[in-house]
Amino acid sequence: MSSDMTAARLPTMPEVISVMVGFIAIIFLCINVFELPIQLALFISWFLVMALGLRVKMSYEDMQKGLIDGIYNGMEAVLVLTTVGALIGTWIAGGIVPSIIYYGLAVMNPQIFLFAAFVICALTSLSTGTSFGTAGTAGVAMMGIGHSFGIPLPLVAGAVISGAYVGDKMSPLSDTTVMTASLCKVNLVDHIRSMLWVSAPAIGIASVLFLVVGFFYISDSADTSRAQVAMQALGDQFVVSVWLLLPAVIVIALLTRRYPAIPVIAFGALLGSLCAWMVQGIDPIEAVRIAYVGNSLESDVEFLDTLLNRGGIESMLGVIALILFALGLGGLLERIGVLKTISNSFLRWANNPGRLTISTMLGGLFGNVFGGAAYVSLITASTITEKNYDDQGVDRRVLSRNTEAGGTITTPMVPWTDGGVFMASTLGVATLSYLPFMWYHMLVIAITIFYGFANIAIWRVPSKEKEEVQDSFEGRPATSQ
Incomplete structure (x- = not known):
């Protein structure tokens, strides 16, 4: 807590x-009784949290600063x-997503689809x-292919989100991976190696589960007529090439080379508008407008209309409001x-x-539930428990691994976090619907x-107390025998 809050006391556990x-x-x-938007609930x-702030003698200015800081950091x-x-929006209108879906339907076996996704x-x-x-790229395409094969969308979303978070948790290019290593004061490579102990078996078992479900749930003689209808409709509505x-290859290549995500994705949207104008024959002004209002499609295939009538900045405004309220709440806490x-x-x-493991993971879950963002969960998971790791002589590589498991991994499981809201809105499946399939x-x-x-x-290092005693002993002047 900052020096300008010296008059405020810490809240007690009963108050918390x-x-x-x-x-x-x-x-x-708000949600179940009055049917109000979750944004209003947050x-x-x-x-409610401000009332606690007043109880512990905190000023309005300090609480406002907490709100602003929380929103700024997210x-x-x-x-x-x-x-x-x-x-x-522009990738659908430009034929990029439809082309990915079209060729995916042409070459992919329905039985191995979940594993492949x-x-x-x-x-x-x-x-x-x-x-x-x-x-937002590969995931949207996989949803279209899975739907065409008649596979339940929550199951497809579970496979997509499971794969998407492998890299979010493990990649040295991921902001959460780098942030966790920094917060826990662990070398980035050591942090990733520590996570491999958990992620490697998790990836292997999840792969087997998706394969098994594909072979047993989806018959090898599955009716692919729906896929054929989808391919025909895509060919009628879009120029497929x-x-x-x-554009998808370019965007992924730029992200792989560690260019900043925001300008790269914005550049991808520009490429989508250009494709909509130059390839699909859409009016250039309308091609740009789609970036804001999203794509609008009318075909004879209802599920295809539902899948491809989406996107646009406008579709994200409610989601953005939700995240801002959640971030402000986390900053207040x-x-x-x-x-x-x-x-x-x-x-x-x-x-x-x-x-120790349970406490760290609960700290991450707490950050997601009350802070609404992965970055909040990483801060809560690491700062709440780091002293205990030092005191018990447990290596901080264990702390960083547990922080990711409790923070990054639980983010898309909470409906109002940035990850949960993003996945639900992007893939078109409610959080509680895809949750059982996040294997x-x-x-x-x-x-x-x-x-x-x-x-x-669980690697060990000399405990904090032992180090202090040893340093004190080694610092004494030598005494004569």
């Missing part, structure tokens, strides 16, 4: 619990979301470092000292590796907890 219960009650009542929750996600909205999205996210970019895959209070309580409880995420969580209690890959 009361706010948490109140927050859950507000969410439940906005109302601001006043603005990158908002800008990425805005540009991805433009990209989706998982692997393709995993490789894309590993090479680009962005789950948002992966879902292998050259239209080039941090400013008032709620995170510090929780940290103090964990220090007394987490006295072994298993409990990679569930495996990472389960394996991480198992390692903690089984003491597997």
